[in-house]
Amino acid sequence: MNIETTFVDATIVDNVKNALRANTKLIWIESPTNPLLKVIDIKAISAIIQKHEDILLVVDNTFLTSYFQRPLELGADIVLYSITKYLNGHSDVIMGSIATNNKEAFDKLKFLQNASGIIPSPFDCYLVNRSLKTLAVRMREHMKNSLKVALFLENHPLVVKVLHPGV
Numbered sequence: 554m555n556i557e558t559t560f561v562d563a564t565i566v567d568n569v570k571n572a573l574r575a576n577t578k579l580i581w582i583e584s585p586t587n588p589l590l591k592v593i594d595i596k597a598i599s600a601i602i603q604k605h606e607d608i609l610l611v612v613d614n615t616f617l618t619s620y621f622q623r624p625l626e627l628g629a630d631i632v633l634y635s636i637t638k639y640l641n642g643h644s645d646v647i648m649g650s651i652a653t654n655n656k657e658a659f660d661k662l663k664f665l666q667n668a669s670g671i672i673p674s675p676f677d678c679y680l681v682n683r684s685l686k687t688l689a690v691r692m693r694e695h696m697k698n699s700l701k702v703a704l705f706l707e708n709h710p711l712v713v714k715v716l717h718p719g720v
């Protein structure tokens with residue numbers, strides 16, 4: 554599709570800044586990243602492109618979900634989710650979603666969705682709707698449990714390194 558890409562470690566904001574080119578249309582980040590759980594400063598990256606109205610910032614917010622992190626409020630234009638993971642949380646659906654507050658991007662994506670027919674089934678939507686009712690409870694427990702495990706492992710003599718944004 555004639556799309557050029559530049560891969561950088563976005564935990565260092567200057568790497569992103571230095572990677573911008575005349576033909577840059579989109580910055581795509583994921584935070585925390587899968588699987589290394591690196592955390593990226595969404596607000597700082599959004600600030601870099603504040604004067605570039607033609608560059609969109611896309612954030613994959615799959616791991617924290619909207620319960621813990623709201624990228625649109627931090628300057629992102631588009632937020633992407635693999636609903637398959639925490640948003641659904643019951644391992645019985647494969648689905649994705651995009652949220653945007655950018656009308657132009659919305660219209661283009663809505664056209665593509667309609668034109669290519671990439672819509673989920675009513676039954677899968679029903680399952681995700683069921684899941685979202687317990688999102689808050691599940692995310693709080695995931696955080697509590699994973700932090701406890703991470704802190705335990707961090708102090709374990711046989712463990713070299715623990716990857717968890719909370720530690």
Ligand SMILES: Cc1ncc(COP(=O)(O)O)c(C=O)c1O
Nearest residue numbers: 583587613615616635636637648
């Ligand atoms: C952060 C993140 N985004 C997106 C995806 C893709 O998810 P799916 O398999 O639901 O398309 C994954 C899958 O591992 C992921 O970890």
